[in-house]
Amino acid sequence: MNKNKRVGYVRVSSMDQNTDRQLDGIETDKLFTDKASGKDTKRPQLQAALDYVREGDVLVVHSMDRLARNTEDLLRTVRELKERHVSVQFVKEGITFSGVQANPMDDLMMTMLGGFAQFERAIIRERQREGIELAKAKGVYKGRKPSLSxxxxxxxxxxxxxxxxxxxxxxxxxxxxxxxxxxxxxxxxx
CATH class of the missing domain: 1.10.10 (Arc Repressor Mutant, subunit A)
Known part of the structure; x- marks a missing residue:
């Protein structure tokens, strides 16, 4: 008998970030973890998770920005999963996109939420750049800690x-x- 599985995917941006809190308390049958920036196209564990899931499975992800680099990538990935009858659950957003039935409202919601997430990341990067420039002007910006002694x-x-x-x-x-x-x-x- 082929039991449907709950497959988790976790992505952190750097090697020192903790993956524990992303799907903490969420039960999964299998978990895939990438330690790579969202803008990085090389996310081998995401590809492994996408190859692993089968019809009837649920891909569980902490949030939309953990799955995709931008709105276009998000829409494509979820669409392809739904075409394979794999559901996608986003824990933070509290939303699941069903792989069983088409729902235009789900598609609209995903497009809007993905767009907001992409906009929010752009605003954060801009604020970070502004903060660094202000710190440099005040002479307090030391830059990144050296990698080597x-x-x-x-x-x-x-x-x-x-x-x-x-x-x-x-x-x-x-x-x-x-x-x-x-x-x-x-x-x-x-």
Whole structure:
């Protein structure tokens, strides 16, 4: 007998964010978790969840902005799931889009809520930029905390000067190659 499943999907924006609170207290049969920015198109666990769900299943997501990068992406993803007769439940919004029957009101509601969420994210980013500019003008903005300690930077530069592959150095230090190159450029500018 094929039992319908409740499949959870969780996405956090960074490695240090906690996933526990997103579907806390929500029962699921299987859970997929991505640690990636919403704007990132590479969300392997979302793709795995979409491949996993079957007709009659429910995909459970904390909120619309956790599932999609923008309104267009949200509408497409939910539409494709509904076409496969998979329901989508958004916990924060308290709404479920049925994979069994078409409901024009659901589609309208999803479009409006997705649009509001996208607008809200844009406003937050704009406020953040304004706050940083004000802090810079006051001389209190210090920027992002350095990824590496001074000792690690010294080691990085010695290894790079010794001809070791940059990708290997970056991987060993747990940084991106771009961050590695930024540290090397700082040395050249000094």
């Amino acid at each position: 001074p000792e690690q930077v010294s080691t990085l530069r010695q290894r790079a000067a010794g001809g070791e592959p940059k990708a290997t150095i970056a991987r060993d230090l747990g940084i991106s190659r771009e961050t590695l190159y930024q540290y090397l450029r700082q040395q050249e500018a000094a």
